[in-house]
Amino acid sequence: MAEKLVKTHCGRFDHGGCGFVVLVRDGRLEQIRADKDDPYSKGYCCQKGLAAIERAYHPDRLELPLLRKGERGAGQWEQVSWERALDILAGEFRDAIGKGGPESVAFCQGAPKGLEFFILLRLANLLNTPNVGASQHVCHMPREQTALATCGFFPVPDYEAPTGCILLWGSDPVRTNEEGVLGGRFLDALRHGAKLIVVDPVRTDAARNARIWLQIRPGTDDLLAAGLLHVITTENLFDREFVEKWTSGFPELREAVRPFPPSVVAAGTGLSEDRIIEAARLYANSAPAMLHWGNAIEHSPNSSQTCRALVLLMALTGNLEVPGGNVKTELPNVMRPAELICLKKFPGRADKLLNRHHGIMPRLLTVPNWLLFRSILEQAPYPIKCLYMQGTNPLISCSGAQEVNRALRNLHFLAVSDIFMTPSASLADLVLPAATHLEFNDIGHYGLPHGHIFARPGAVDPAGSAWPDIKILNEWGKRMGLDQYFWDTEQEMLEEVLKPSGITYQEFAEQGMLSGKSRYYSYLEKGFATPSGKVELYSSLFEGWGYQPLPAVGPHAEVDAEFPFLLTTRKPRYFFHSGYRQIKRLRDRDPSPKIMIHPEAAGRLGISEGQAVRIQTKFGSIVQFAEISKAIDPGVVVADFGWWFPEKQEEGFAWTESNINCITSSNGPKDPVLGTVQLRAIPCRLESVS
Ligand SMILES: Nc1nc2c(c(=O)[nH]1)N[C@H]1C(S)=C(S)[C@@H](COP(=O)(O)OP(=O)(O)OC[C@H]3O[C@@H](n4cnc5c(=O)[nH]c(N)nc54)[C@H](O)[C@@H]3O)O[C@H]1N2
Ligand SMILES: Nc1nc2c(c(=O)[nH]1)N[C@H]1C(S)=C(S)[C@@H](COP(=O)(O)OP(=O)(O)OC[C@H]3O[C@@H](n4cnc5c(=O)[nH]c(N)nc54)[C@H](O)[C@@H]3O)O[C@H]1N2
Ligand code: SF4
Ligand SMILES: [Mo]
Numbered sequence: 001m002a003e004k005l006v007k008t009h010c011g012r013f014d015h016g017g018c019g020f021v022v023l024v025r026d027g028r029l030e031q032i033r034a035d036k037d038d039p040y041s042k043g044y045c046c047q048k049g050l051a052a053i054e055r056a057y058h059p060d061r062l063e064l065p066l067l068r069k070g071e072r073g074a075g076q077w078e079q080v081s082w083e084r085a086l087d088i089l090a091g092e093f094r095d096a097i098g099k100g101g102p103e104s105v106a107f108c109q110g111a112p113k114g115l116e117f118f119i120l121l122r123l124a125n126l127l128n129t130p131n132v133g134a135s136q137h138v139c140h141m142p143r144e145q146t147a148l149a150t151c152g153f154f155p156v157p158d159y160e161a162p163t164g165c166i167l168l169w170g171s172d173p174v175r176t177n178e179e180g181v182l183g184g185r186f187l188d189a190l191r192h193g194a195k196l197i198v199v200d201p202v203r204t205d206a207a208r209n210a211r212i213w214l215q216i217r218p219g220t221d222d223l224l225a226a227g228l229l230h231v232i233t234t235e236n237l238f239d240r241e242f243v244e245k246w247t248s249g250f251p252e253l254r255e256a257v258r259p260f261p262p263s264v265v266a267a268g269t270g271l272s273e274d275r276i277i278e279a280a281r282l283y284a285n286s287a288p289a290m291l292h293w294g295n296a297i298e299h300s301p302n303s304s305q306t307c308r309a310l311v312l313l314m315a316l317t318g319n320l321e322v323p324g325g326n327v328k329t330e331l332p333n334v335m336r337p338a339e340l341i342c343l344k345k346f347p348g349r350a351d352k353l354l355n356r357h358h359g360i361m362p363r364l365l366t367v368p369n370w371l372l373f374r375s376i377l378e379q380a381p382y383p384i385k386c387l388y389m390q391g392t393n394p395l396i397s398c399s400g401a402q403e404v405n406r407a408l409r410n411l412h413f414l415a416v417s418d419i420f421m422t423p424s425a426s427l428a429d430l431v432l433p434a435a436t437h438l439e440f441n442d443i444g445h446y447g448l449p450h451g452h453i454f455a456r457p458g459a460v461d462p463a464g465s466a467w468p469d470i471k472i473l474n475e476w477g478k479r480m481g482l483d484q485y486f487w488d489t490e491q492e493m494l495e496e497v498l499k500p501s502g503i504t505y506q507e508f509a510e511q512g513m514l515s516g517k518s519r520y521y522s523y524l525e526k527g528f529a530t531p532s533g534k535v536e537l538y539s540s541l542f543e544g545w546g547y548q549p550l551p552a553v554g555p556h557a558e559v560d561a562e563f564p565f566l567l568t569t570r571k572p573r574y575f576f577h578s579g580y581r582q583i584k585r586l587r588d589r590d591p592s593p594k595i596m597i598h599p600e601a602a603g604r605l606g607i608s609e610g611q612a613v614r615i616q617t618k619f620g621s622i623v624q625f626a627e628i629s630k631a632i633d634p635g636v637v638v639a640d641f642g643w644w645f646p647e648k649q650e651e652g653f654a655w656t657e658s659n660i661n662c663i664t665s666s667n668g669p670k671d672p673v674l675g676t677v678q679l680r681a682i683p684c685r686l687e688s689v690s
Contacts, residue, residue: 002026007035007512009444009454011437012113013048013576016444017041017180017452019512020049022459029053029438029460040452040513044184046177047574051585052438056463060420060582060646062433063464072409073427075649082467082475088430089388090479092413096385097127103352104385106131106372110392111139111577114442114456115497116469120390121341121365123473126482128345130352131384133372135397136364137675140179142303143293143310144449145361145674149541150311152529154449155326157290159185160518162192163324165286167279168206169199169310170221171294175573178294179448186292195286197279199224200296201568202596202638203631212279217270218568218636219681222302222553224276225309227265229551230257231280232316238284239318246523247315249538249550256550268556270633284317288324296570299680302554304361304673308539309551315535321521329451330516335497337447341365342485357381360675361545368675369398370666373407385412390469391434395424396578396644396659399677400666402620417469420582423644423655434469435462441494441505442468451516457509547673555669556681559635563617563683565601569641569660582646593624593643593658597686598634602626605686612689615639617663617682623689624658637686 003025010018019038023031032053034045055061065085070076080088096104107124109117109132117134124132144154157166159181166189174183190196190209198210199221207213216224232238233254243250262273269276283289291314297306319325331337343349350356354367354375373394376384387408394404408414408427416425417432425431439462444454462468470490477486487493494505501514508514527533531540543549559566571577574586581587595613607613611626615637624639632638643658645651656662668678 006459009456010049011444011456014177015179017182018045018049024459051583054583054585056436066431068429089415092386102127102129103382105129106384106387108133108389108392113391115446118340119470119473123477125342125346126485132366133369134366136366137368138298142298142307142674146304146308147311149539151535153328156450157292158324158327161323163194163288163290165195165289167197167283167291169293170296172204176571180445180450201636214271218566219300219556220269221297222306223265223268226257226260226551226553227276228280230260231277232284238316242318247535247537248532253537288322289319290325301669301671301678303671303676305552323520329518332453332514332516333501361673373404377407377410387411387414389416393422393424393578395655399664401661423653433466435466440468452513454513455509557683559683563685565637565684567637567682567684568680569639572642578642593640594627595624596627596629596632596638598632599628600634602628607688614687614689615684617684619665620663622658622662
């Protein structure tokens with residue numbers, strides 16, 4: 001009996017980062033456990049990660065490429081070989097480009113899972129197509145891009161050093177381990193005495209343990225941020241020396257936040273004046289203090305101003321680039337992302353992005369997915385005929401799901417790569433089975449902003465005849481006549497990415513991770529990487545691009561008699577977005593979609609625990625099951641995100657039944673800088689369903 005233990009890192013259940021030891025017997029995955037000796041995760045892991053073996057051997061996994069036989073979406077498929085599948089893929093894309101130019105084809109990616117996102121961008125850039133749709137406008141780009149414009153780097157919470165205070169804002173790291181900032185590290189900081197302030201409409205576990213819980217009205221984070229800036233500037237709680245030497249625009253900022261005293265902020269956010277003042281004082285007086293910001297602030301039509309205001313809080317309180325504050329990290333010494341994606345091979349790319357047609361920030365690598373689908377539907381500003389979707393299920397995860405449905409059905413050719421059949425994949429012409437992370441060598445966290453990359457060596461061969469995405473793209477690239485830019489094998493790709501570090505993939509796998517230099521106070525030598533060399537409280541870049549250079553507030557969604565509740569969402573604890581509802585170990589822990597309702601509201605509406613509830617917004621209605629809880633305000637409800645039903649294949653997976661994005665829309669207000677749609681704070685009404 002051949003047995004081996006493989007040390008690797010989790011992947012595809014969130015952004016990854018936990019170390020695992022996997023037992024392999026006779027080429028089969030037998031057992032998985034958290035690696036106590038992993039220097040980063042230190043034995044921390046979650047239930048999702050432990051489900052990796054069940055995922056790999058799940059009976060519903062896609063095994064062979066599938067070619068559509070009947071009507072689109074009818075569920076009739078013919079199994080085809082990889083050779084045939086790749087020929088079809090390359091043929092369709094070549095044809096479309098030949099007839100309509102590179103703009104007539106497009107790609108779409110979900111949350112990046114490993115290297116595959118970068119190889120997809122590489123292929124797109126080499127084909128000179130600017131159409132790569134993604135969810136970046138609602139995931140990380142609001143934080144990253146506004147920070148880059150304001151202070152020249154993306155400030156991450158520094159869990160490497162002790163901190164006096166954590167201001168946890170719209171993030172729940174113990175549930176989500178957001179981009180690899182593992183919940184375990186957050187809990188460690190609390191154990192070491194960090195004082196905690198939580199800004200969240202839900203009384204989460206973190207909120208329960210907080211010194212101050214700001215139970216904010218959903219969608220009013222911009223107002224609270226302006227209020228904290230107001231208290232800090234009027235009570236002189238800011239770091240005078242840092243502000244004088246290293247920031248520009250302080251007088252203008254002080255003026256801009258003057259209209260937001262605690263009384264005004266209290267009225268708009270539903271918080272008490274005292275709590276707002278107390279929070280401002282605690283954060284400003286606890287140096288070093290870190291602001292651990294999350295995805296919730298990126299889901300409003302004022303996302304860019306909200307995120308920018310939070311960077312200003314870090315700056316005014318002197319917490320940028322200090323140990324235990326918010327710091328700059330560097331990618332380890334591996335190939336730069338711009339090189340890997342062959343950015344230079346596509347001159348004029350930024351000007352060709354669909355974003356340009358809509359006034360969205362020129363610096364983005366991707367197109368907001370709703371905008372790509374809109375363009376496909378309207379065939380404007382130019383017709384898009386072919387689409388390749390990788391690791392995304394936009395029928396569930398993109399705003400305005402019905403519009404996405406119409407767009408996908410409007411395509412001449414749609415190919416999808418996934419691990420399982422999904423509602424989105426079921427509309428494809430060609431479905432490609434992707435390998436899971438224990439089945440091939442990959443690099444985790446590449447290009448994400450936390451300064452580490454993690455080795456994800458495979459432990460076994462892919463189940464069925466699934467292929468890693470990086471292999472699909474590599475082989476497809478060569479078939480597009482781009483041989484010189486692709487590799488004989490994916491292993492060569494991995495070695496090339498690691499080459500600048502001087503180590504091989506094998507050595508990387510043994511080492512487990514590579515970290516970039518992390519340095520504090522780097523601005524003392526070079527200043528900040530902004531036009532003025534300072535933290536720009538008044539942003540010259542925003543002004544130049546035609547956006548509001550100082551924090552602006554609102555407008556906010558309002559409830560009324562017809563839609564009396566404010567609806568918000570958060571990520572599912574036991575699933576990754578829309579993924580993995582078919583994995584029993586996880587589904588048993590969270591069997592059905594739930595909407596959290598306060599007992600007072602439930603009582604008034606005659607809704608009891610577990611009862612089906614119709615949630616109606618201006619855009620449509622869905623049904624979820626009542627979870628009655630005092631963890632929220634009576635005027636707020638929190639619905640589950642990501643639901644469809646793998647067990648209801650015959651009914652099209654019942655994808656409209658409980659899908660939150662059937663009641664969001666891409667037609668409402670949008671952030672002018674990033675195209676962010678309103679995903680939280682949506683007015684709704686509820687009724688019980690018998
Ligand atoms: N209303 C609302 N909408 C949201 C959000 C919200 O909070 N509320 N959150 C937004 C955010 S932050 C994001 S990032 C997006 C996420 O949106 P998506 O990325 O579209 O979400 P997923 O549901 O993770 O889609 C992933 C699909 O990838 C498959 N998959 C997993 N691993 C692999 C792999 O290695 N290869 C391939 N080919 N497939 C794989 C899974 O089986 C699943 O079907 O959703 C956004 N949409
Ligand atoms: N288990 C699990 N982990 C994940 C994911 C997953 O799907 N499942 N997805 C991954 C991805 S791609 C991302 S982007 C991250 C995101 O991870 P996080 O940054 O933690 O984001 P969310 O879970 O979307 O929301 C965080 C908190 O925001 C609160 N919230 C809701 N509305 C508002 C509001 O209006 N204002 C404020 N201040 N708070 C609000 C919610 O109650 C929730 O506690 O998680 C990653 N990790
Ligand atoms: S916390 Fe994230 S990286 Fe860790 S085991 Fe869970 S899903 Fe994997
Ligand atoms: Mo995300």
